[in-house]
Amino acid sequence: MCNHDSLGVEQGKILFVPRPSIEEKVLKIVTARIVVIANQKGGVGKTTTSINFAASLAILEHMVLLIDLDPQGHSTTGLGFEKPNDQAGAYALLTGTPADVLALNTEIPTLQIIPAGKDLARLEFSDLTDESQLYNLKNALNLIKETYDYIVIDSPPALGAMTLNAFTAADELIVPMPCEFLAMDGLIELVDTLNAVQKQSNSNLQLGGILLTMAEERTNLGSAVANEVRKNFPGKVFKSTIPRNIRLAEAPSHGKPIAFYDLKSKGAQAYIQFTKEWLRRKKNELAKDIL
Ligand SMILES: Nc1ncnc2c1ncn2[C@@H]1O[C@H](COP(=O)(O)OP(=O)(O)O)[C@@H](O)[C@H]1O
Numbered sequence: 399m400c401n402h403d404s405l406g407v408e409q410g411k412i413l414f415v416p417r418p419s420i421e422e423k424v425l426k427i428v429t430a431r432i433v434v435i436a437n438q439k440g441g442v443g444k445t446t447t448s449i450n451f452a453a454s455l456a457i458l459e460h461m462v463l464l465i466d467l468d469p470q471g472h473s474t475t476g477l478g479f480e481k482p483n484d485q486a487g488a489y490a491l492l493t494g495t496p497a498d499v500l501a502l503n504t505e506i507p508t509l510q511i512i513p514a515g516k517d518l519a520r521l522e523f524s525d526l527t528d529e530s531q532l533y534n535l536k537n538a539l540n541l542i543k544e545t546y547d548y549i550v551i552d553s554p555p556a557l558g559a560m561t562l563n564a565f566t567a568a569d570e571l572i573v574p575m576p577c578e579f580l581a582m583d584g585l586i587e588l589v590d591t592l593n594a595v596q597k598q599s600n601s602n603l604q605l606g607g608i609l610l611t612m613a614e615e616r617t618n619l620g621s622a623v624a625n626e627v628r629k630n631f632p633g634k635v636f637k638s639t640i641p642r643n644i645r646l647a648e649a650p651s652h653g654k655p656i657a658f659y660d661l662k663s664k665g666a667q668a669y670i671q672f673t674k675e676w677l678r679r680k681k682n683e684l685a686k687d688i689l
């Protein structure tokens with residue numbers, strides 16, 4: 399079920415993996431890594447992860463752009479912004495306005511956001527899955543890839559036009575998944591979509607990993623679900639998990655990432671730990687690529 403993105407071995411056969419050129423290696427270092435946070439189910443922690451992963455990267459002194467690609471605009475309001483009109487956010491980005499005009503400063507100096515409002519829903523049912531428009535986001539981000547270290551994309555609860563544009567633009571997919579009964583439902587469909595995108599519009603896209611959210615350490619069900627996911631996706635589930643923590647649910651109504659709302663809370667600490675784990679993985683992967 400898992401893909402074999404980092405290995406040159408498939409079903410016992412050693413595959414030829416072309417070595418990247420010097421130009422490709424340098425590009426990888428100087429351009430932003432684009433990470434999409436996706437799961438077609440709602441309420442699994444996509445927005446909470448997008449906001450707090452982006453904020454944690456920024457707090458760790460990386461230049462970060464968060465793009466809200468969900469018409470519900472929860473990343474937008476969760477960082478204290480009003481939902482924009484169609485000239486001023488993700489809708490404008492996907493219809494030709496340059497990203498640098500749209501990116502807004504946040505209270506963290508190294509974090510910017512392109513907000514979203516409900517006008518974006520018009521594009522969800524438009525031609526954005528057509529071959530000609532599937533690359534709109536990728537093309538828009540190509541122009542600003544050297545401005546940031548990381549670009550994080552929050553996506554809507556559907557495998558529609560927004561998510562496919564994000565998958566086409568991204569280097570990596572992170573899947574938040576609550577430690578709940580039936581949580582794995584839908585994961586196969588998500589991995590199928592990932593595989594289809596890898597074949598059609600973005601051979602670069604990797605499954606970065608699955609992040610277990612809303613974990614209840616003390617319940618048997620929570621740990622049974624976590625074990626089941628780890629068994630089915632070996633090596634693809636982050637060691638860090640995000641506990642169920644009321645402070646994480648409160649922070650968006652104050653327009654703040656959790657680290658600025660309650661740094662000492664378990665939720666804030668968990669997102670910082672997860673971000674550090676992710677950064678360590680990237681460092682190791684890059685070291686392997688460069689050697
Ligand atoms: N770890 C957590 N602990 C407690 N509440 C959480 C946690 N993660 C998310 N929530 C809350 O659960 C709801 C759904 O989370 P959200 O991140 O908006 O999911 P999605 O973007 O996938 O729909 C929100 O009200 C959010 O504040």
Ligand SMILES: [Mg+2]
Nearest residue numbers: 444445468472
């Ligand atoms: Mg959301």
